[in-house]
Amino acid sequence: MTTPRELSLFLFKRVVSSIFALIGVFVIVFLVSHALSPDPARLWAGPKAKPSTIYAIEVRYHLNQPYPIQFYYFIKDYLTGNFGIDPLTGKPIAAEIGYYLPNTLELVLASLVIIVVLGVFLGYVSAVNFGGYRDAAIRVFYLASWATPTYLGAMLAVLGFATYLKLFPSGGMYSPTLTPPPRVTGIFVLDSLLSGNWADFSSGIYHLALPALTLAFLNFGIITRVARSSILEARWSPHVKSAAAKGLPTRTIRVRHILRNGLIDVNTLGAVMFGWLLSGTVVVEQIFGWPGIGQFAYSAIAADNYPVLIPVVLVFTVGVIIANLVADVLYSVLDPRIRLGGGR
Amino acid sequence: MSRRSEGAVKLLKELLFENKLTAVGLVGVIGFLVLALVEGVSLGRLTPYNPSAINLMEANLPPSPAHLFGTNFEGQDIFSRVLAAIPIDMGLPIIIVALSALIGLLLGSIAAYFRGVLDEAIARVTDVFLAFPGIIMALAVAATLGPSLINATLAILFVWWPPYVRLVRGRALEVVSQDFISASKALNTRFPYILWRGIIPNVLPSVLVYATMDVGTALLSLSTLGYLGLIPPTRPELGSMVASIGLNLYTYPWEALLPAFVVFLIVLCFSLLGDGLREMLDVKVRPHILIREKVEE
Numbered sequence: 001m002t003t004p005r006e007l008s009l010f011l012f013k014r015v016v017s018s019i020f021a022l023i024g025v026f027v028i029v030f031l032v033s034h035a036l037s038p039d040p041a042r043l044w045a046g047p048k049a050k051p052s053t054i055y056a057i058e059v060r061y062h063l064n065q066p067y068p069i070q071f072y073y074f075i076k077d078y079l080t081g082n083f084g085i086d087p088l089t090g091k092p093i094a095a096e097i098g099y100y101l102p103n104t105l106e107l108v109l110a111s112l113v114i115i116v117v118l119g120v121f122l123g124y125v126s127a128v129n130f131g132g133y134r135d136a137a138i139r140v141f142y143l144a145s146w147a148t149p150t151y152l153g154a155m156l157a158v159l160g161f162a163t164y165l166k167l168f169p170s171g172g173m174y175s176p177t178l179t180p181p182p183r184v185t186g187i188f189v190l191d192s193l194l195s196g197n198w199a200d201f202s203s204g205i206y207h208l209a210l211p212a213l214t215l216a217f218l219n220f221g222i223i224t225r226v227a228r229s230s231i232l233e234a235r236w237s238p239h240v241k242s243a244a245a246k247g248l249p250t251r252t253i254r255v256r257h258i259l260r261n262g263l264i265d266v267n268t269l270g271a272v273m274f275g276w277l278l279s280g281t282v283v284v285e286q287i288f289g290w291p292g293i294g295q296f297a298y299s300a301i302a303a304d305n306y307p308v309l310i311p312v313v314l315v316f317t318v319g320v321i322i323a324n325l326v327a328d329v330l331y332s333v334l335d336p337r338i339r340l341g342g343g344r
Numbered sequence: 345m346s347r348r349s350e351g352a353v354k355l356l357k358e359l360l361f362e363n364k365l366t367a368v369g370l371v372g373v374i375g376f377l378v379l380a381l382v383e384g385v386s387l388g389r390l391t392p393y394n395p396s397a398i399n400l401m402e403a404n405l406p407p408s409p410a411h412l413f414g415t416n417f418e419g420q421d422i423f424s425r426v427l428a429a430i431p432i433d434m435g436l437p438i439i440i441v442a443l444s445a446l447i448g449l450l451l452g453s454i455a456a457y458f459r460g461v462l463d464e465a466i467a468r469v470t471d472v473f474l475a476f477p478g479i480i481m482a483l484a485v486a487a488t489l490g491p492s493l494i495n496a497t498l499a500i501l502f503v504w505w506p507p508y509v510r511l512v513r514g515r516a517l518e519v520v521s522q523d524f525i526s527a528s529k530a531l532n533t534r535f536p537y538i539l540w541r542g543i544i545p546n547v548l549p550s551v552l553v554y555a556t557m558d559v560g561t562a563l564l565s566l567s568t569l570g571y572l573g574l575i576p577p578t579r580p581e582l583g584s585m586v587a588s589i590g591l592n593l594y595t596y597p598w599e600a601l602l603p604a605f606v607v608f609l610i611v612l613c614f615s616l617l618g619d620g621l622r623e624m625l626d627v628k629v630r631p632h633i634l635i636r637e638k639v640e641e
Contacts, residue, residue, distance in 0.1 A: 017471065024472030029481075035488050136365060143365075143619055147611035149564050151571045151586055152604035159597055225619070279477030283568060297480050298572065301487045309484060316477035 007332070014328070018321045025317045026310070030071055033306035040304050044087040057087060061307060074310065083311045093308055097293065097315060102186030103173060104285070104292035107215065108277045110189075110208055114216035115223055116270050122220070123227025123266075124259065130232060138224065146221035150280075154287040157214040168210040171289030174203045211288040219277065226269050231262035264334045268327040275323030279316045358624065359617075366620025372613030376434055384431035391424035395580060404596050413602045417592055422585075422599060426606050429580040433610065436497050437562035440504055441555050448508020449551065453543045455509070456516035457535060466509065473506040479568060486574040493579050496569045500562060511554060515547045553625055557618025560611035567607050582607045 041057040042049070058064045061084075062073050077084055083093040126138040145153075162170035173188055174180065180188065181195040189208060192200035234240060240257050244250075282294035293312060300308040360367045383390045393411075399419035407414040413422035451470075455463040482499045489495035519525065525542050569575060570583025577588040582603045589600040 017468070018475075020468060021471045021475040024469070025475055028472070028476075029484070032484055032488050139365060139619070143615045144608075144612060147560060147564075147608055147615050149567055149571075149583070149604055149607050149611070151568065151583070152601070152608055155586075155593060155597075155600060155604065159593070163594060276478070279480045282479060282483070283571065286572075294480070298483065301480075301483050302573075304487075313477060313480060313484070316480060317475050320475055320477060 007329070011325075011329075014325055018325070021321065022314065022317060026075075026314060027071075029310050029313045030074065033309050034067060034070070040087075040306070043304055061087065078311070078314075084307050086305070086308050088303060088305055088308075093311055096296065096308070097312065098186060100291060100293040100296040101315065103188070103290065104278065104281055104294060106173075106187045106189055106208065107212055107281060107284070107290060107292060108274065109187075110212035111215035111219070112270065112274055112277065114212060115220045115273065116266065118216065119220040119223025120227045120263065120266055123224040124231055124262070126224065126228045127231035127235060127262070128254075130235075138228075142221035142224045145217055145219075148218055150218055150283040151287065153218045154211075154214050154284050157210055158287060161210055169207050173207050173290060174200060175207075178203055211284055211290055214288075215277065215281065215284050219273065222273070223266055223269060226265050227262055230265045231258055234258045234261035237261075264331070267334055268331045271323050271327035271330060275320035278319045278323075359620065362624070363620050365616050366624075369613050369616025369618075369620060372609070373617050376430065376610055376613060379427075380431040380434035383427055384435070388428055391421075391427045393421035393424040395420060395424040395428040396578075397421075404592070404599070406596075407598055407602075414596070414598050416589065416599045417596075422602060425580055425585060426582065426603050429582050429585065429603070430606075430610075432493065432580060433563055433567065433582050433607065436493065436566055437559045440497060440501050440562045440566070441559050443501055444505040444508045444558075445551050445555050447505040448510075448512045449544060449547065452509045452512025452514075453516045453539050453547070455513045456520050457538070457543070463513075466513075470506045470509045473503065474510075476503050478503050479565060482565065482569060483572060483574065486569055491574050491576050493575055493581065496566060496575050499569065499574070500565050504562065504565075508551065508554075512547055512551060515550050516543050519543050519546045549625065553618065553621045556621055557615055560614035560618070563607065563611055563614075 041054045041061070041063050045054045045057055062070050065073075081094075083097070085091070086093050086096060089096070122138050122142065126135045129135045158170050161167045169175075178200055181192040181197045181200050184191050184194055189201060189204040192198075192204055235258050240253060243253050243257050279294065279297075281290075281292055282298050284290065285292040285295045286298070293315070297309065297312045297316075300306070300312060359370050379390075388395070397420065399415075401419065402411075402415050403417055403419040405411055405415040405419075411421050411423065413426060415421055416425075451466050455466040482503050485502050486496050486499035489498060519542065525538060528538055528542060567581065567583030567586075570581040570585075571587045573584070573587060575581045575584045577584045585603045586600045589596075593600045
C-alpha cells in the first residue's frame, strides 16, 4: 500500500517534473510557431490594412522585439493568467478557450464512457471464450475499428446514419432554433440538465450521439485488448483456482475475482486515453461541425495565429499531464501491490 | 542450416499456421510491400491510366470494369491514383517507424547503460515530447515547415520517437543487469560493441513487435495530415486524395471512400500481423497458448 506520506511525496515529484515538461513544451511551441511566419502582423491585419495598423499590431504583440524579449513577454503574461487577445477575432483568448474546451470535453467524456463499457464488455467476452470463434470475431472487430482512419469512420457515419437513414443530425451541437441554457459548466448537455431544460437536453444528446459513438467505435480497441489480456491473466491465477476449489459459484468468481482484477489496467488506460482523445478530435470535430478546441487549434495553425496556438497547446499538455497523473494514482489505489515512489 | 535461420523458419511457420488472422495479416503486408516495390521501382508502370491525366469528359464515373474505382471530378482514374500512392503510403510510415526505432535504440540503450545524469537528461527530454498533444503538434510542425510530403514525414517523426526510447530503456535495463554484460564490462569492452552485440539483439524482438503495429498507426497519422491539407493534393497520397473530393462525398461517395478504404486495408494488415506477433511473445498469454496446444494434442 502507498502511505499518504509516499503519495504526497510522489505527487510533489510529479508536479515538479510536470512543470519542467510544461516549460519544455512552451519553449518548443514558441520556437516552432515563431518560425511559422516571418511577417504575422501583415497576415493578421488582412490584405488591405494600412501600414499604421500593421505597425500597431507589431507593437501590441511585441513583434518588433527580438525573440528572447518576446518570449519574456509571453511568460510574464501567462504567469499573471493573461492569455492575451486573439489578433484575428479581437476576443480574449481565455474566453475563447473557455467556450471551445467544454464542447470538446463533452464529446470526449461521452465517448470515453462508451469506450470503457464497450471495451470491457468485449474484452471480457473475448477472454471467457479464449481461443474460440467469438474471441477471433471480437479480435477482428477491434483491429478493424482500430485500423479505420478517423476520416473514413466519420464520413461513413455521416453518410450512413445522417444522410441516408436520417437517424441523426449531420452536424452541430444542438438544434439552432433552441436557446442554449445559462452557462454553468460550459458543457451543453450538463448545463441544460442542471437548468432542467428538457428540450435543450434531448437536442444536445441527439446531436452528441453520433459523433460520440463514432469516436468511441474508432478507439475502443486498445481497451478491449488490455481487458482481454489482464482478464486472461486473472482467470488462470492461483487465487481463482482456490476460489473455485472452495466451491464458490462461477458467477461470483467471474465478477469478484476475475473481472475486478482485470479492470485495474483498464482504469489507468482509460485515464491515459482521455488525454489522448482530447487532442485527437480534430477530424471528428471537422466532419461533424462540432465547435470544439481541436478545430479551434487547427484554424489557428492554418492562420499562423500563434498567440492562440501557444495557449491551446499548453491547455492540451496540461490535460495530458493531469490524465497521466490520475492514471498513476488510480493504479496505486486500485492495486495495493503497487507502491508509488517506493522501490523503483 | 544455421541456428538463426532455423529459428526464423520456425517463427515463419508459426506465423503462417498457428493463427489464421495473423497469417492473413502477414500475407497482406507482404502483398502491399511487393505492390509498393514494383510500382515504385517500375516508376508507375502498373497504373492502367496516367494518374494525373485530366479528362473532364469522363468525370465522376462510378466504378466499372474500365475504371475499377471510378473517376474523380477531374476525370482522373481513381484506381491508378491509389496505385501510384501505395509506394508513398507504405514507404513513408516504414521510414518514420524505422527512424523512431533507431532513435529509441540509441537513446534508450545509452540511458540504460550509463544511468546517472545522462539517463535523467534523456528521460526529461523524452517527457517533454511525450507531453505534446500528438496530432496537433504534428500539424503545427508540418504547417511551419510548409505543406509537402517530406515535411509531413518530419512532423510525424517529431512526435513519434519518444515511446521507443521508453520501450528500449525498459528492456535494456533488464539486459544490462545480466551477468554477461558485467563480464563484458570487466573485459574492458567498449560501449559500441556491447550495444551492438549485447543490448540490441536482446531488445530488438520487442521493438519489432511494437513497430509492426506502429507502421499502421503512422500511416493513419500521415494520411490524417494529408486529409487536413498538409500534403499538397498534387502528390499521390491517400489522405489528401480523400480530402480533395470535398463535398462530392455526398453525391459521388466512392471517390472519397475507396481511397480511404485502401488506407484501412493497409493498416488492418499491419495490425493483424502486429497483434498476432504481440500475442505470440506476450509473457502473460503465451503460456496458455502452449498449454492449450498440449491439451488438444
